[in-house]
Amino acid sequence: MDIELRSQILGFLDKGPAFLPGLSIDCVVFGYHEGELRVLLLDIRHTPYFSLPGGFIYQEESIDEAALRILNERAGLQDVYLEQFRVFGQAGRGNYRIHREMLAAYGIEPDPGHWLLQRFVSIGYYALVDYTKVKPSPDIFSVSCDWHPLEELPELILDHRNIIHHALGSLRLMLDHKLSGFNLLPETFTMADLQGVYEAILGKKLQRTNFQRKMLSLGILERLDKKWTGGAHKAPYLYRFDAQKEEE
Amino acid sequence: MDIELRSQILGFLDKGPAFLPGLSIDCVVFGYHEGELRVLLLDIRHTPYFSLPGGFIYQEESIDEAALRILNERAGLQDVYLEQFRVFGQAGRGNYRIHREMLAAYGIEPDPGHWLLQRFVSIGYYALVDYTKVKPSPDIFSVSCDWHPLEELPELILDHRNIIHHALGSLRLMLDHKLSGFNLLPETFTMADLQGVYEAILGKKLQRTNFQRKMLSLGILERLDKKWTGGAHKAPYLYRFDAQKEEE
Structure with missing residues (x-):
């Protein structure tokens, strides 16, 4: 003991x-x-x-x-x-x-x-x-x-x-x-990361362009530089949740 | 005392x-x-x-x-x-x-x-x-x-x-x-009654035709006979909330 x-x-x-x-x-x-x-x-x-x-x-x-x-x-x-x-x-x-x-x-x-x-x-x-x-x-x-x-x-x-x-x-x-949902992500994230969070919470797949349009229309995301992926793919943008914009 | x-x-x-x-x-x-x-x-x-x-x-x-x-x-x-x-x-x-x-x-x-x-x-x-x-x-x-x-x-x-x-x-x-919201109404009610309840709860006026379309589209209202108003106005329909439809 x-x-x-x-x-x-x-x-x-x-x-x-x-x-x-x-x-x-x-x-x-x-x-x-x-x-x-x-x-x-x-x-x-x-x-x-x-x-x-x-x-x-x-x-x-x-x-x-x-x-x-x-x-x-x-x-x-x-x-x-x-x-x-x-x-x-x-x-x-x-x-x-x-x-x-x-x-x-x-x-x-x-x-x-x-x-x-x-x-x-x-x-x-x-x-x-x-x-x-x-x-x-x-x-x-x-x-x-x-x-x-x-x-x-x-x-x-x-x-x-x-x-x-x-x-x-x-x-x-x-x-x-x-x-x-933003509280589940690091400070900066891609739109795909954010969609992943929403899909995990809701337990279903979401349509990519609709999701992106809806999120951007909320006016609470600040777009930063593109993410350095090191690969040949098209680099996605990084975003940050802007609490100040949310309060406006 | x-x-x-x-x-x-x-x-x-x-x-x-x-x-x-x-x-x-x-x-x-x-x-x-x-x-x-x-x-x-x-x-x-x-x-x-x-x-x-x-x-x-x-x-x-x-x-x-x-x-x-x-x-x-x-x-x-x-x-x-x-x-x-x-x-x-x-x-x-x-x-x-x-x-x-x-x-x-x-x-x-x-x-x-x-x-x-x-x-x-x-x-x-x-x-x-x-x-x-x-x-x-x-x-x-x-x-x-x-x-x-x-x-x-x-x-x-x-x-x-x-x-x-x-x-x-x-x-x-x-x-x-x-x-x-239906729990605030008697068993039968008009669409105007229902809209009144929603407006009182939300603290704002709602647009009549949009409200009616939205409520009917939920498929939870059973339409009954027209309400006898005794007046010369166009009599409104009475509705009843159908819990069974809600569960379908």
Whole structure:
């Protein structure tokens, strides 16, 4: 048994009263790589399950602040684009068995009334990040924090698969309205990159000229120099999302 | 002092442990009347403030079940169309002063740690109802439960004005996607009625022929007989929303 880890876990359990009781946050972090959407999942120690990066809300912080802190603590992320999208509040919703299994591996046996073994109502957030910039790092409860293709999710705890499903639905609905898809790309990108992001989110192929016309008509893209491809192909233009133009 | 009411209020306060701590639900109930959107508000006893119909979640019920029960208990509603739309979770969000004022009128002085005087994270739902069918009735905490035009809201407790603002924004966004606007109308309606609902929600005039073409093209309206107007005008057709067609 890892004594240092055990002591860190005990320290976390002691923090129970500092959190809002029975309320949690779960974050679906979307990244875009090689033409597909991926989500960040934690491989929970001493169990066969994976989970979304999630956590609890301190008594004196807002839920939005808590979501940002949790993404930092559990996945090593900073400054991410976040949207609250839905609350998951089924009766009896709790992580009873898996928390017990995980704690048992450190010889910790919480009593039935323990704060971690209650019903939890969870607030779902989704985050959109630039895959190339993120260096996910696991927390004390996880073996690893890694990207998983949406199409090949491992076994997840609780209703986390359903949370991902709802996050994707919300992202699709908001795509045109919030123009949030740009957060999945590096600062500069080609029109083909952008179309790839939209296709991955919407789960369908889009017609190239229509897509390009629609995007350019929004007046939110700044065209930069051509991309140096080194090849004999026609070099595509690079674009940058111009937040200032969006506000006009 | 109304002794019977005092005893009912004490009975309610005793129920604290039966609820999920620190979590509440607030409902924005939209109705459509005389060309405008209205919301149901409770006039809170012994305070100058109004509030949305809201309440708490029993340990063994889902948040959706709680929202339906709360609308029934606090406003006398049944079988309403409900959508969860956002969580309001600012730090320090609580109804400390107004709850104290209201309870003081019955000689009840809760101690500072009382469950009702904590921070509450609130889950926002909006409901769409047929104005003509609703007979709102107030609960023990309210003098009245009545419709108020969105444009002339009275003084509201806490962030309830902001909750209404977000509910309307969410309703607007979802209008085309969920076709939920029909829930604001009686079972049969004219195209002009439907256009009125859309205009009230979107806060702008729509072009009549375009609107009609768009609605008919959705294939979700069943055309019935003409409306008997008794006048010399050309009688308009009545329509009914056909949920079965929507599913096809």
